[in-house]
Amino acid sequence: MIVPSAYYRPLALGAPAPFREPPVKVERMIHFVPPHVEKIRARAADLAAQVDVVLGNLEDAVPADAKEAARAGFIQMAQATDFGAAGLWIRMNALDSPWALDDVIEIVGAVGDKLDVIMLPKVEGAWDVHYLDRLLAQLEARHKLQKPIMIHAILETAQGVMNVEEIARASPRMHGMSLGPADLAASRRMKTTRVGGGHPSYGVLADKEGYGARAFSQSDLWHYTIAKMVDACAANGIKPFYGPFGDFADAEACEAQFRNAFLLGCVGAWTLHPSQVAIARKVFSPDVEEVRFAKRIVDAMPDGTGAVMLDGKMQDDATWKQAKVIVDLARQIAE
Numbered sequence: 001m002i003v004p005s006a007y008y009r010p011l012a013l014g015a016p017a018p019f020r021e022p023p024v025k026v027e028r029m030i031h032f033v034p035p036h037v038e039k040i041r042a043r044a045a046d047l048a049a050q051v052d053v054v055l056g057n058l059e060d061a062v063p064a065d066a067k068e069a070a071r072a073g074f075i076q077m078a079q080a081t082d083f084g085a086a087g088l089w090i091r092m093n094a095l096d097s098p099w100a101l102d103d104v105i106e107i108v109g110a111v112g113d114k115l116d117v118i119m120l121p122k123v124e125g126a127w128d129v130h131y132l133d134r135l136l137a138q139l140e141a142r143h144k145l146q147k148p149i150m151i152h153a154i155l156e157t158a159q160g161v162m163n164v165e166e167i168a169r170a171s172p173r174m175h176g177m178s179l180g181p182a183d184l185a186a187s188r189r190m191k192t193t194r195v196g197g198g199h200p201s202y203g204v205l206a207d208k209e210g211y212g213a214r215a216f217s218q219s220d221l222w223h224y225t226i227a228k229m230v231d232a233c234a235a236n237g238i239k240p241f242y243g244p245f246g247d248f249a250d251a252e253a254c255e256a257q258f259r260n261a262f263l264l265g266c267v268g269a270w271t272l273h274p275s276q277v278a279i280a281r282k283v284f285s286p287d288v289e290e291v292r293f294a295k296r297i298v299d300a301m302p303d304g305t306g307a308v309m310l311d312g313k314m315q316d317d318a319t320w321k322q323a324k325v326i327v328d329l330a331r332q333i334a335e
């Protein structure tokens, strides 16, 4: 007998899906691995011990003639490996590609019970999420899966950015969203060949008048989109992430880009190279001094109301909430 999955809902009747809070899980780095490479698969358990999420990448960067091998390699890796506390994700191929359907059907059929999240690239609107949501509901029912598979959208087309709010609330399966600066740059016809980060020409000169010398100040190319994505995610109870940083040799610039995203509200970033894992762990874990100060604020106002002065700085209900974000994150990481 086929039992409907927990997330099955007759769309035509508009019945709401039973909403389940995704588990509060620390996901500071989503570490990308190419599953068609055998020596990477062989190291999967070691890797899982060092990262929060292991993601088998089936999409861009996997050559067209290796797509089937990557899919089969992921299944083999998932079956053979104990990932411990690390999450197990895939980045499937885009819905308009010839590989997308088999990615979902074969992987959910073979290892759906181990798969936590499907990262869906090039999401343009809620309709892309609805399609995957329905397909997953059918497969969960067919394979009697007990745990719903979540969906993570990549925000990497101009149309996706226009529709970011409807994407964020498209399904109770929505886990979160990542900025994809490389595809987004192409989609917007930006004049860059970089993957994330700054650009030497993007900035403004300080005014000739006023204080100080005339200086060029580089700006974050991604500020607008990250801020827009963070608001859409926060308003819908899902998680925002910064995506890839392509210059593996520039650890400082990677850290700066990750830090901007963290400060704006992102909870993690992609790591495409092992050297970026430590950077993500450091940036997306709150600073010890900051946690100490935040804890003092929380302790100074046990019920979260009122106003107190700490080191000459005014604290009130709003800063108590800010402090709580930092203290809660530190606690989750410590657990």
Ligand code: GLV
Pocket: 060, 154, 156, 179, 180, 181, 182, 183, 184, 195, 243, 244
């Ligand atoms: C990621 O997929 C990107 O396009 O930046």
Ligand code: MG
Pocket: 060, 121, 156, 180, 182, 183
């Ligand atoms: Mg992309």
